Amino acid sequence: MINYIIRRLLFFIPLLLAVSFIGFVCINLAPGNYFDSLKQNPQVSQDTIRLYEQKYHLDQNVFTQYYYWLVNISKLDFGYSFAYKIPVFEVLKSRMFNTFILSLSVLLFSWLIAIPLGIYCAVNQYKFTDKLFSFFSFIGLSIPSFFFALLLLYFASLTGILPAGGMHSLNYEAFSPLGKFLDLLKHLIIPTLVIGTSSIAGLQRLMRGNMLEVLRAQYITTARAKGLPEYRVIYLHAVRNAINPMVTIFGGSLAGLLSGAALTEIICNWPGLGRLMLDAVMSQDLFLFAGDLLMISFLLILGYLIADIVLAWVDPRIQYQ
Amino acid sequence: MKVIKTVFSLILLLFLPFFIAHPECACAKNKPKYGGELVLSTVTDPKSFNPIVSKESNVGAIMGLVFEGLTRTNGVTTEVEPNLAQSWEVSEDGKVWTFHLRQDVNWSDGVPFTAADVVFTFNQLIFNLDIETSSRDVFTIEGKIFKVEELDKFTVRFILPVKFAPFLRGMGQEILPKHLLEKVVSKGKFNYHWGLDTKLEDIVGTGPFMLSKYLPAERITLVKNPNYWRKDKQNKRLPYIDKIIYLVVQNQDVAVLKFEQGQIDYYGLRGQDYPILKPKEKEGNFKVYNTGPDFGTNFLLFNQNRDKNKKTKKPYVSEYKLNWFTELKFRKAVACAIDKDSIINIVMNGLGSRQDSAMSPSAGFFYNPNVEKYEYSIEKAKVLLKEIGIYDRDQDGIAEDDQGNKIEFNLFTNSENTQRLALANIIKKDLEQLGFKVNFVPLSFNQLTSKLDSTFDWDALILGFTGGIEPHFGNNVWQSSGHLHAWYPKQPKPATSWEAEIDKIFNQAVQELDRDKRKQFYDRWQEIVAQELPLIYTVLPQSIFAVRNKFGNLNPTPYGGAFHNLEEIYIK
Numbered sequence: 001m002i003n004y005i006i007r008r009l010l011f012f013i014p015l016l017l018a019v020s021f022i023g024f025v026c027i028n029l030a031p032g033n034y035f036d037s038l039k040q041n042p043q044v045s046q047d048t049i050r051l052y053e054q055k056y057h058l059d060q061n062v063f064t065q066y067y068y069w070l071v072n073i074s075k076l077d078f079g080y081s082f083a084y085k086i087p088v089f090e091v092l093k094s095r096m097f098n099t100f101i102l103s104l105s106v107l108l109f110s111w112l113i114a115i116p117l118g119i120y121c122a123v124n125q126y127k128f129t130d131k132l133f134s135f136f137s138f139i140g141l142s143i144p145s146f147f148f149a150l151l152l153l154y155f156a157s158l159t160g161i162l163p164a165g166g167m168h169s170l171n172y173e174a175f176s177p178l179g180k181f182l183d184l185l186k187h188l189i190i191p192t193l194v195i196g197t198s199s200i201a202g203l204q205r206l207m208r209g210n211m212l213e214v215l216r217a218q219y220i221t222t223a224r225a226k227g228l229p230e231y232r233v234i235y236l237h238a239v240r241n242a243i244n245p246m247v248t249i250f251g252g253s254l255a256g257l258l259s260g261a262a263l264t265e266i267i268c269n270w271p272g273l274g275r276l277m278l279d280a281v282m283s284q285d286l287f288l289f290a291g292d293l294l295m296i297s298f299l300l301i302l303g304y305l306i307a308d309i310v311l312a313w314v315d316p317r318i319q320y321q
Numbered sequence: 322m323k324v325i326k327t328v329f330s331l332i333l334l335l336f337l338p339f340f341i342a343h344p345e346c347a348c349a350k351n352k353p354k355y356g357g358e359l360v361l362s363t364v365t366d367p368k369s370f371n372p373i374v375s376k377e378s379n380v381g382a383i384m385g386l387v388f389e390g391l392t393r394t395n396g397v398t399t400e401v402e403p404n405l406a407q408s409w410e411v412s413e414d415g416k417v418w419t420f421h422l423r424q425d426v427n428w429s430d431g432v433p434f435t436a437a438d439v440v441f442t443f444n445q446l447i448f449n450l451d452i453e454t455s456s457r458d459v460f461t462i463e464g465k466i467f468k469v470e471e472l473d474k475f476t477v478r479f480i481l482p483v484k485f486a487p488f489l490r491g492m493g494q495e496i497l498p499k500h501l502l503e504k505v506v507s508k509g510k511f512n513y514h515w516g517l518d519t520k521l522e523d524i525v526g527t528g529p530f531m532l533s534k535y536l537p538a539e540r541i542t543l544v545k546n547p548n549y550w551r552k553d554k555q556n557k558r559l560p561y562i563d564k565i566i567y568l569v570v571q572n573q574d575v576a577v578l579k580f581e582q583g584q585i586d587y588y589g590l591r592g593q594d595y596p597i598l599k600p601k602e603k604e605g606n607f608k609v610y611n612t613g614p615d616f617g618t619n620f621l622l623f624n625q626n627r628d629k630n631k632k633t634k635k636p637y638v639s640e641y642k643l644n645w646f647t648e649l650k651f652r653k654a655v656a657c658a659i660d661k662d663s664i665i666n667i668v669m670n671g672l673g674s675r676q677d678s679a680m681s682p683s684a685g686f687f688y689n690p691n692v693e694k695y696e697y698s699i700e701k702a703k704v705l706l707k708e709i710g711i712y713d714r715d716q717d718g719i720a721e722d723d724q725g726n727k728i729e730f731n732l733f734t735n736s737e738n739t740q741r742l743a744l745a746n747i748i749k750k751d752l753e754q755l756g757f758k759v760n761f762v763p764l765s766f767n768q769l770t771s772k773l774d775s776t777f778d779w780d781a782l783i784l785g786f787t788g789g790i791e792p793h794f795g796n797n798v799w800q801s802s803g804h805l806h807a808w809y810p811k812q813p814k815p816a817t818s819w820e821a822e823i824d825k826i827f828n829q830a831v832q833e834l835d836r837d838k839r840k841q842f843y844d845r846w847q848e849i850v851a852q853e854l855p856l857i858y859t860v861l862p863q864s865i866f867a868v869r870n871k872f873g874n875l876n877p878t879p880y881g882g883a884f885h886n887l888e889e890i891y892i893k
């Protein structure tokens with residue numbers, strides 16, 4: 001097992017190199033660079049723009065740019081953001097916590113609802129409740145998140161129960177620690193609902209499908225035939241087996257903890273990484289984009305590694321050599 | 322003068338970092354009160370608090386409350402007036418300016434403001450080649466920088482290489498504290514100083530407010546500077562308001578919701594918001610102000626580039642197209658075919674103004690209303706086209722020129738601006754009525770820029786520049802050698818006699834210190850532009866905003882927006 005993990009970790013290096021290089025190529029394929037936005041300002045001379053481009057090697061080809069970036073990365077220097085003029089890591093750090101909180105809340109919300117719901121629907125297949133939940137699942141899957149967010153915000157502004165976006169109340173500073181926590185929870189509700197709904201819908205359908213598959217297996221019939229109580233059949237035998245694919249999906253969603261959801265963040269005014277990165281890509285803030293890409297891809301492959309390890313633990317049939 | 326979204330330009334107006342001291346005071350009955358807070362919103366999160374390095378408009382707006390220049394622009398009259406400098410004189414040749422600074426100004430940390438700070442800001446920040454700032458280009462004339470020297474503790478002398486008429490307006494440049502930044506500059510770290518990770522109490526200015534708290538992508542809080550030097554008529558220290566909060570709200574629909582909920586005190590309206598918000602004025606306790614035409618222009622232009630691509634030896638614009646585009650009657654016909662009233666009604670919900678002159682009517686002094694105007698008339702346009710041999714010969718619905726070429730061309734605009742897209746669609750329809758085949762393609766902003774300044778492979782464009790009140794700051798657009806002379810940039814020598822005349826006007830006007838004589842130059846320039854139509858102006862959005870009814874001394878103007886005199890505004 002240890003050997004396997006070390007091998008997987010070593011494999012991270014070429015993977016991350018490939019991902020970051022593709023990122024560099026993609027951003028270079030788009031016309032222009034970050035400093036193009038200055039070109040429409042009649043008070044900025046072309047020499048000034050050329051000076052900036054030289055300073056950051058933007059006048060060179062993509063290989064040279066990538067080389068300079070790699071050299072810095074090897075010294076653990078992610079470079080400075082063009083727009084923010086501070087180290088890339090500082091920019092990411094300022095939003096990381098907010099994104100993490102929201103994603104965690106979404107993760108808990110969606111998994112804690114979707115898994116039991118999936119099991120319930122599978123067990124009660126084709127009954128009224130199953131159909132009802134399926135109906136809502138399809139609505140959840142098909143409603144555009146920005147529209148759902150606006151709808152909820154409109155509702156919030158009509159009733160005044162929930163805050164219309166943002167992460168902290170204006171007088172947040174004055175609250176007690178408990179008050180601060182409750183304030184945060186209140187602000188979390190709408191974005192969590194918006195992002196969570198679509199993922200609940202998807203996860204619920206998946207879990208239901210897995211479960212149905214397993215319930216049709218012969219060992220379930222055997223278990224029932226030998227007189228095991230139904231709850232033991234479902235929870236001990238069926239769920240244990242149906243959960244395997246979900247573990248892999250869960251590993252993948254670990255990367256989502258820090259990737260953010262730009263559209264919802266913009267509408268709900270959530271100060272997360274998603275909209276920061278959207279801006280960075282739009283304005284071609286190269287080093288910020290590359291740094292974030294590196295971080296997200298690292299988390300993604302780490303997530304899958306963890307999923308694989310957990311899978312081995314959940315299912316004794318799986319062994320890594 | 323970058324191309325911006327119209328929505329954004331409304332917001333921009335609010336944040337123009339200029340303030341005035343003398344509002345028309347019909348408010349003598351209401352005695353100003355101290356205290357209270359003002360909540361504003363901004364579309365984009367600031368990216369840096371460094372006013373020299375970061376030139377974003379929204380940062381400029383906020384930092385304009387923290388820092389001040391030697392002069393400032395009056396939000397009502399748009400005149401230059403004293404700020405940190407209380408008076409100045411200029412030598413007879415117009416090149417040596419001596420400024421006498423106020424002696425009662427302290428930085429917000431209590432250290433006195435002196436001439437050394439001014440000299441430091443110019444010599445060690447703006448003219449320091451290691452520092453990334455576009456301010457350097459503003460203070461560089463014909464490749465030469467200004468000489469700035471300290472005469473005594475409160476007197477500074479600027480020696481200019483040549484006469485420069487917009488000099489005083491340029492002196493609105495923010496002055497930064499030497500005592501805090503000298504070490505940073507000598508270590509070469511200024512480019513990265515005062516970023517978003519800075520402790521805000523280290524950012525020290527002379528302005529009415531200082532930064533107090535920043536929550537990334539959520540809000541910026543400013544509190545009043547207890548050391549601010551300006552006093553009201555009763556000799557009490559300004560500002561009246563204790564606290565200003567900028568909420569970062571990226572989505573305009575959410576901003577409306579927040580305004581209606583009473584969470585923010587100000588909202589810059591888009592055309593579509595007007596019918597929603599106007600009827601709610603009483604109920605919501607706010608007032609909608611329309612201060613008239615804005616500064617953000619929208620115009621159509623044709624590629625008149627007569628050069629050849631150096632690599633492929635092909636002309637940038639094929640010869641027959643160039644013949645149309647350089648033909649004045651062709652451009653006049655197009656100007657007559659644009660239905661400005663429809664654009665205003667359909668795209669702007671009736672809240673726009675037609676633009677005939679190269680300057681916005683709100684620009685005040687330098688605006689020339691007496692230029693040639695082109696009324697909508699398809700018949701007149703067709704007559705003009707027939708005179709140059711363009712009409713539909715084979716009855717297929719598409720006009721041909723006298724060599725039989727079909728009048729077909731590409732029309733580009735930037736896809737980020739939805740209002741401009743709608744405008745472009747109407748213009749396309751108008752041009753089709755003339756029998757033109759127009760292939761309209763929206764492009765991303767960067768793609769458009771690279772077409773404009775390096776590949777030159779375009780036929781027609783719809784663009785916008787944010788205009789201002791100082792014509793000379795559009796120098797790069799109007800001089801034939803300028804890189805933003807969009808229809809034919811960087812000409813070695815003027816291609817036409819009217820371009821030569823505009824070059825001459827701009828060169829003479831910048832050296833003319835007498836305002837009225839300067840105005841004559843710029844009046845003539847606006848006449849030529851309307852006559853020759855290198856840019857065919859269409860419509861200007863109007864500057865409309867809603868402000869909660871709780872402020873005293875409020876005096877909204879087209880140039881300054883609602884809060885140009887923020888330090889004098891109080892909460893009733």
